[in-house]
Amino acid sequence: MARRPTDPRTAxxxxxxxxxxxxxxxxxxxxxxxxxxxxxxxxxxSEVLEFFQQDGPGWQDRINDALRGIVAKS
Structure with a gap:
């Protein structure tokens, strides 16, 4: 890290x-x-999280797939 200038002109x-x-x-x-x-x-x-978690493992992949579908439509 550089030091601050000490003289007014440099500052x-x-x-x-x-x-x-x-x-x-x-x-x-x-x-x-x-x-x-x-x-x-x-x-x-929390309701959204519970919806994706109710089918068990892989809920993060399901959220990713849902978001990917929205991105593809736009």
Whole structure:
């Protein structure tokens, strides 16, 4: 981490540079492995969770399939 400038001119130049420099556009990263799943935290209603869990194991896959179907329609 760089130290803060101690003299006023350097501090002013640093402030001006940060105020006038355009932020770089964020490049969307492509997944290294196509179809790879990401671990996320998702808040959903308890009734929705119970619906998907009532058929037992594989409930996360069922939620993913439902979301994938919605994405395909849009």
């Amino acid at each position: 002013a130049e640093a402030a001006f540079k940060s105020a006038t420099t355009k932020p770089q556009e964020r490049v969307q990263e492509v997944a290294a492995v196509p179809g790879r799943r990401e671990q996320v935290t998702l808040r959903i209603d």
